[in-house]
Amino acid sequence: MNKPIGDLHCHPSFKPCNNPDISDIWTYKKNIHPKDLFKGILGVSPRRWMVNLFVKDLATYTQSNLDSCYEGDNRLLFLSIYPIERQFLRPDRPFASSTFVQRFILAQVFGIELKRHIDSRIIQILTGFSSTKVVDYLKSVYDSEYVDYFKTDFSLEYKYINQSHLSCSPNAEDNVATFQLVSNYEEYAALRNQNIIAGILTVEGAHALGEYNSKDLVGDKMIDDLSEENKEKLKASFIRNISALKDKEQFEFTPFFITFAHHFNNLLTGHAKSFGEAKNKSMPGFSNVFNQKNGxxxxxxxxxxxxIKSHLLSRHNGQRILIDTKHMSLQARNDYAAIVKALRDEGDAMPIVISHTAINGISTRAKAAERLDTNQLDKKSYVSRWDINITDEDIREVFDSNGIIGVCMHDGRMPGGKFKDLLKSYKKRWPQKEFISKLHTQMFLTNVFHIVKVNLDHIRTLNAQIPIEENRIPEVQAWKTICLGSDNDGIVDPFDNFNTASTLKDFKTRVKNAIDMNFDPLWKRFKILDIKEENYRFFNENEITELKLGLTSEEIVDRIFSDNIETFLSTYFVRAYLEGTEN
Known part of the structure; x- marks a missing residue:
C-alpha cells in the first residue's frame, strides 16, 4: 500500500503552459469565476448565471499540478500534450440542432454580438487559459489560413515541460521532490527510491502533428478526399513532424504513445462521440455547443x-511511438485491431493502449454499433453504454496484445442514468461526503472487476484449447491489464471528492477498504456490480472470491495503482523494444 501511484493519462502542463498567471507546473490555481469574468459586459447577470450552470460540473482548477501529485503519492505521470482543437474554440452557431429553448439560452451565453469577446471569456473558464492566450487562439481560428498545431501548440507545451524538467516545488518547505522526465524504462528504474516525480511524455490527438488549412478543419472530408494541394501539404507535415519527434537532437524526450483520435475530425481517423447530450429540452449540453459530427x-x-504503420510504429525512422485507441470510433478500433493482428502474425509484439476509459458492458463493437449514443441508451443502465467506452471485445484484444487499460475517474463518461439518479439523490438526501465517496468507489471497482471478469473468461476459453497444463495462461493474469488513467486536467467532470491528484492516496485506500468491506451490512448499497449486456446486479461473495484469484485487497490495489504500469513499462518502454534491437 505504500507503493507510489502511477497515472497513465493526465495533463499537468495544459493550464500553466497557456496561462502565465500560473507560476509553474507545481502550483495549484483556480480558474477565474464567471461572475468576475463577465463584469461590464451587456447582459452580465443572465449570461453569468447561464455560464455558471454550463460549466458547474467541470474541474475549473488545476488537478494534476505537481504539488497535488506529491501530496497524493502520485510519482509516475504520463504527461499528455494536448494542442486544443480549433473546433473547440468555435461554438456551433446558430445551434441549429438544438430546441427553440436551448437555442435561446445558447444565444444568451454565446451571443452573436461581441462574438469573440464572449467566446474568449467562456474558453478561459473551460480551459484555465489566460485572456491573451485565448485571443491568440481565436485569431488562428478566424484570421489564419493555416493552423500549424505542431509548430505553435505542441512545441510550446513540449518546451514548457522540458523547462520544468529537474525543477522542485517553490511552495512547500518539506517537499524536496524533483520533477524528472525519462526517455525509457532504464532511466526510470534508476530513479527508484529517490524523491522524484517521474514524467513520461504522451500526446493526445494526432492533429498535434499536422499543419492544416483552416477551412479543411471545419469541413467533413478526410485527408484522402482533400484537394490535391491541401492533401499533399498536410501529408508532408505529418511525416516531417513525426521524423522531428523521433530525432533526439530536436526532441530529447520522444512521446511514448499518441492518442490517435480526439474530440473532432483530424482528417486521419474517425472519432467517437464524447460530448454529453442535453439533459432535457431546455438546458443545452456540450453536444449542442460544439459540433462533433464531421468525421x-x-x-x-x-x-x-x-x-501508423510506416511512421509512428516504425523503428526505421527512430524510436517507436505506440498508439492509444481512446477516442477512436468503433470502426477505427476495428481497423487498428486488424493492424495489430497483422503485426503480431509477423512476430512483432504490439500492445494496445487505452489510456483513460471506462466499460460499457456490451459484448462486441458490432453490437455497440447497433445503438445510437443518446441519453435514452443510458437511461436504465448503471454504466454508460456509449461507443467511446470499451466493449468486452476491446478488453479481450488488450489482453491478447499484452496491452494496458487506464480506468478513468470521470462523472461525465463513466455513469449511466441509474448511477446519475443515485448520485443526485445522495447529494440531495444524504449530502455527506462519505456516501458520495462510497458511490464513486463502487463505480471504479465495478469497472475494474468487469475487466477482470472478461479477462478471466477469456483466459479459460484459451486454456481449454491448450492440452498441456504447464503451457496454459495463469488465471491471475486476468489482473494484468488494469491501471489508473485519471484524465486529470483534461477538461473533465471528476469524481466529487476525488477531484485532484492530491486525493489519489486516499482513493487508493478507499478502494482497498471497499474490497474488504464489500459484503459488510454497512456496505450493502455500495457493493461491486456485475454489468451485463442489458442489465446489472450485485456480485455474490463466491463470485468476488473467484475474481480475486487468491490476491489480497492490498495486492489488488498495488496492481491497479502501481505494479501493472511498472510491468508494462519494463516490457515496452525499454530501449531494446523502442529501438527494435531485441535479440
Missing amino acids: LDLGISDFGKQL
Whole structure:
C-alpha cells in the first residue's frame, strides 16, 4: 500500500503552459469565476448565471499540478500534450440542432454580438487559459489560413515541460521532490527510491502533428478526399513532424504513445462521440455547443493507416511511438485491431493502449454499433453504454496484445442514468461526503472487476484449447491489464471528492477498504456490480472470491495503482523494444 501511484493519462502542463498567471507546473490555481469574468459586459447577470450552470460540473482548477501529485503519492505521470482543437474554440452557431429553448439560452451565453469577446471569456473558464492566450487562439481560428498545431501548440507545451524538467516545488518547505522526465524504462528504474516525480511524455490527438488549412478543419472530408494541394501539404507535415519527434537532437524526450483520435475530425481517423447530450429540452449540453459530427464514427483513412504503420510504429525512422485507441470510433478500433493482428502474425509484439476509459458492458463493437449514443441508451443502465467506452471485445484484444487499460475517474463518461439518479439523490438526501465517496468507489471497482471478469473468461476459453497444463495462461493474469488513467486536467467532470491528484492516496485506500468491506451490512448499497449486456446486479461473495484469484485487497490495489504500469513499462518502454534491437 505504500507503493507510489502511477497515472497513465493526465495533463499537468495544459493550464500553466497557456496561462502565465500560473507560476509553474507545481502550483495549484483556480480558474477565474464567471461572475468576475463577465463584469461590464451587456447582459452580465443572465449570461453569468447561464455560464455558471454550463460549466458547474467541470474541474475549473488545476488537478494534476505537481504539488497535488506529491501530496497524493502520485510519482509516475504520463504527461499528455494536448494542442486544443480549433473546433473547440468555435461554438456551433446558430445551434441549429438544438430546441427553440436551448437555442435561446445558447444565444444568451454565446451571443452573436461581441462574438469573440464572449467566446474568449467562456474558453478561459473551460480551459484555465489566460485572456491573451485565448485571443491568440481565436485569431488562428478566424484570421489564419493555416493552423500549424505542431509548430505553435505542441512545441510550446513540449518546451514548457522540458523547462520544468529537474525543477522542485517553490511552495512547500518539506517537499524536496524533483520533477524528472525519462526517455525509457532504464532511466526510470534508476530513479527508484529517490524523491522524484517521474514524467513520461504522451500526446493526445494526432492533429498535434499536422499543419492544416483552416477551412479543411471545419469541413467533413478526410485527408484522402482533400484537394490535391491541401492533401499533399498536410501529408508532408505529418511525416516531417513525426521524423522531428523521433530525432533526439530536436526532441530529447520522444512521446511514448499518441492518442490517435480526439474530440473532432483530424482528417486521419474517425472519432467517437464524447460530448454529453442535453439533459432535457431546455438546458443545452456540450453536444449542442460544439459540433462533433464531421468525421464521427468513420474508420481510419488509408493515409492514417500508412502513418501508423510506416511512421509512428516504425523503428526505421527512430524510436517507436505506440498508439492509444481512446477516442477512436468503433470502426477505427476495428481497423487498428486488424493492424495489430497483422503485426503480431509477423512476430512483432504490439500492445494496445487505452489510456483513460471506462466499460460499457456490451459484448462486441458490432453490437455497440447497433445503438445510437443518446441519453435514452443510458437511461436504465448503471454504466454508460456509449461507443467511446470499451466493449468486452476491446478488453479481450488488450489482453491478447499484452496491452494496458487506464480506468478513468470521470462523472461525465463513466455513469449511466441509474448511477446519475443515485448520485443526485445522495447529494440531495444524504449530502455527506462519505456516501458520495462510497458511490464513486463502487463505480471504479465495478469497472475494474468487469475487466477482470472478461479477462478471466477469456483466459479459460484459451486454456481449454491448450492440452498441456504447464503451457496454459495463469488465471491471475486476468489482473494484468488494469491501471489508473485519471484524465486529470483534461477538461473533465471528476469524481466529487476525488477531484485532484492530491486525493489519489486516499482513493487508493478507499478502494482497498471497499474490497474488504464489500459484503459488510454497512456496505450493502455500495457493493461491486456485475454489468451485463442489458442489465446489472450485485456480485455474490463466491463470485468476488473467484475474481480475486487468491490476491489480497492490498495486492489488488498495488496492481491497479502501481505494479501493472511498472510491468508494462519494463516490457515496452525499454530501449531494446523502442529501438527494435531485441535479440
